[in-house]
Amino acid sequence: MADETNPAPHWQTDFPIERTEATAVSRRDFARYLCLVSGGLAAGSGFVALKAQLAPPAEVVGEHLVCKVNDVPTGGTHAFVIAGSTIPYILIRLESGEWRAYEQKCTHLSCAVYYKPGTGQIECPCHNGFFDARTGEPIAGPPPRPLPSLEVVVKGEDIYVKAFRHE
Amino acid sequence: MSNFREAQSKAHPNKSNTLLSALICVLIFNIGMQIWLLYTALNNALGKHTRIAWPAFIGSLILFLIGFFWLYFIPMGKDKNQQPGKNKYR
Structure with missing residues (x-):
């Protein structure tokens, strides 16, 4: 240089x-x-x-009719979407007779979860995440948070869901 | 003519090397804490627990400012005007 x-x-x-x-x-x-x-x-x-x-996530307002009691057998599930929303939910009729409604998106990477009849567990097949079907809490795998849930209200033969008041 | 700084550098030739390594270690540690804060804030915000988001942001900002002013202490070396052909990456 x-x-x-x-x-x-x-x-x-x-x-x-x-x-x-x-x-x-x-x-x-x-x-x-x-x-x-x-x-x-x-x-x-x-x-x-x-x-x-x-911009907090929108809460579910009011009660929404999901289906009839007889539409879901014991241990069965029913997928539904609340009017005006695109979030998929599943309604679960547990073997104990209790009803639960959860968002169907895994809290890990938003894969669709499904209820495994007879096990009391909700499984995410993408990365083998498991949730407790009674509480929505993650019990195994990568999901970091519980599944967002809705309160299920049974009125006669109709099943409604609404947001939990305490949250 | 020699001065105090030059004499110091001659007496302790590895000093700036050690200093730079220590500075980088602190910066990496700060970033580790910031990643943890961001993960925690995001995880809780998605779980509808938003109260942790602002304290996490403030903590992260403080860590960034510490790292930013930390750069002031980076030793710039003796020879800013590089001699041609001499490798300055040591």
């Missing part, structure tokens, strides 16, 4: 970038990248907080 004799600026010289400069990352630059990632994570946390504050 002719840096000693040629006072031309760096950008005017031929091939001003060395191969090692183009490929290697110095530890100083690495530290700066770490700080950049740190800023991105802080921004992500801010986005989560803002979204939770400004």
